Amino acid sequence: MNLKIIQHDINKEPFMSGSPDFNRKSILMQTEKSFKSEIINIVTLTALEKLFHIRISDHFERKNFSFLPGQFVMVHLPGCGEIPISISSSASNKEYIELCIRKVGKVTGMIHRLEPGAIIGIRGPFGTHFPVQKMTGANVLLIAGGLGIAPLRSPIYWINEHRSEYRDITIMYGAREPDQILFDYQFEEWKKIYGLQLLTIVQNAGMGWKGRVGLITDLFKEVRIDPENTFAIVCGPPVMFKFVCAHLSNVGIPRHRMFVSLERRMHCGMGKCCRCNVGSTFTCLDGPIFDYWTVMNLKEAI
Numbered sequence: 523m524n525l526k527i528i529q530h531d532i533n534k535e536p537f538m539s540g541s542p543d544f545n546r547k548s549i550l551m552q553t554e555k556s557f558k559s560e561i562i563n564i565v566t567l568t569a570l571e572k573l574f575h576i577r578i579s580d581h582f583e584r585k586n587f588s589f590l591p592g593q594f595v596m597v598h599l600p601g602c603g604e605i606p607i608s609i610s611s612s613a614s615n616k617e618y619i620e621l622c623i624r625k626v627g628k629v630t631g632m633i634h635r636l637e638p639g640a641i642i643g644i645r646g647p648f649g650t651h652f653p654v655q656k657m658t659g660a661n662v663l664l665i666a667g668g669l670g671i672a673p674l675r676s677p678i679y680w681i682n683e684h685r686s687e688y689r690d691i692t693i694m695y696g697a698r699e700p701d702q703i704l705f706d707y708q709f710e711e712w713k714k715i716y717g718l719q720l721l722t723i724v725q726n727a728g729m730g731w732k733g734r735v736g737l738i739t740d741l742f743k744e745v746r747i748d749p750e751n752t753f754a755i756v757c758g759p760p761v762m763f764k765f766v767c768a769h770l771s772n773v774g775i776p777r778h779r780m781f782v783s784l785e786r787r788m789h790c791g792m793g794k795c796c797r798c799n800v801g802s803t804f805t806c807l808d809g810p811i812f813d814y815w816t817v818m819n820l821k822e823a824i
């Protein structure tokens with residue numbers, strides 16, 4: 523099938539103009555600058571994932587650093603390389619950012635060997651964000667598979683901090699095995715958020731697991747969705763968001779009200795190296811957050 527590429531630029535949506543700090547111009551002004559930063563704390567989450575608390579060393583730069591949920595930074599490890607990582611913390615935390623990093627290769631492996639006090643570089647923030655301002659007055663479904671919960675924490679913090687502006691909030695989270703569930707120490711705290719429903723599921727239950735077993739799409743049986751007034755944020759591997767978005771579409775949520783994060787290999791993060799392209803679209807500038815309508819119309823996006 524020959525799909526037509528729709529030139530839909532989420533940055534040109536009216537709701538994006540409410541945050542002048544994050545338009546293209548300001549991103550390009552910041553891109554060259556690598557902020558000297560210190561790892562101030564490390565939380566081991568699982569055998570593969572660690573949560574790093576990172577503080578920009580210079581007081582002035584730290585106070586001026588701001589981002590919106592869904593944006594990412596380039597983490598620079600001198601002599602080793604630089605990688606894109608989604609910011610996993612609250613946008614209102616001006617002291618440090620949190621990055622949840624899975625050990626998969628050269629740079630992530632080296633980062634996992636660092637101790638608190640290590641100095642690294644941070645560039646950014648980059649990319650588009652989840653349009654949380656546009657979601658006010660609506661129900662929000664936050665759906666994550668595996669490591670996808672890391673970028674989702676940021677909109678969860680945002681919604682909690684602006685709780686009265688949103689209606690019902692549902693978090694659906696699926697992991698392969700119980701010991702791969704991330705941030706379970708925060709689940710009780712999240713459940714206390716007014717009007718928030720949290721559902722978790724694993725594919726393969728181990729000994730002692732008393733929760734649900736199955737695929738993330740099985741959770742839809744327990745969720746009531748009002749398609750007229752619901753936005754969805756979906757993060758996880760493409761195979762997962764494909765099935766999840768298909769279900770959401772079947773229940774009547776329009777594709778332009780579903781938002782996904784597209785991950786591609788990135789080098790510059792600023793539209794210069796053409797490493798991250800899907801057709802003529804730069805996932806570092808035009809994404810990584812796209813509405814699903816756009817993703818469906820991007821050839822070879824998923």
Ligand SMILES: Cc1cc2nc3c(=O)[nH]c(=O)nc-3n(C[C@H](O)[C@H](O)[C@H](O)COP(=O)(O)OP(=O)(O)OC[C@H]3O[C@@H](n4cnc5c(N)ncnc54)[C@H](O)[C@@H]3O)c2cc1C
Nearest residue numbers: 605606607608622623624626627628629630785786787810
């Ligand atoms: C916008 C964005 C946000 C991201 N956020 C996070 C995050 O919050 N936490 C996190 O742990 N990771 C995140 N990633 C993925 C992360 O950037 C890669 O895992 C990292 O670049 C791997 O570097 P490496 O040198 O350790 O691996 P390499 O030695 O370069 O490669 C090891 C393996 O990882 C695969 N890989 C490398 N880069 C990517 C990529 N971008 N996407 C998928 N597979 C890749 C390679 O194909 C290879 O199989 C994000 C990627 C993008 C583009």
Ligand code: FES
Nearest residue numbers: 791793795796806
């Ligand atoms: S990462 Fe270089 S153009 Fe997107």
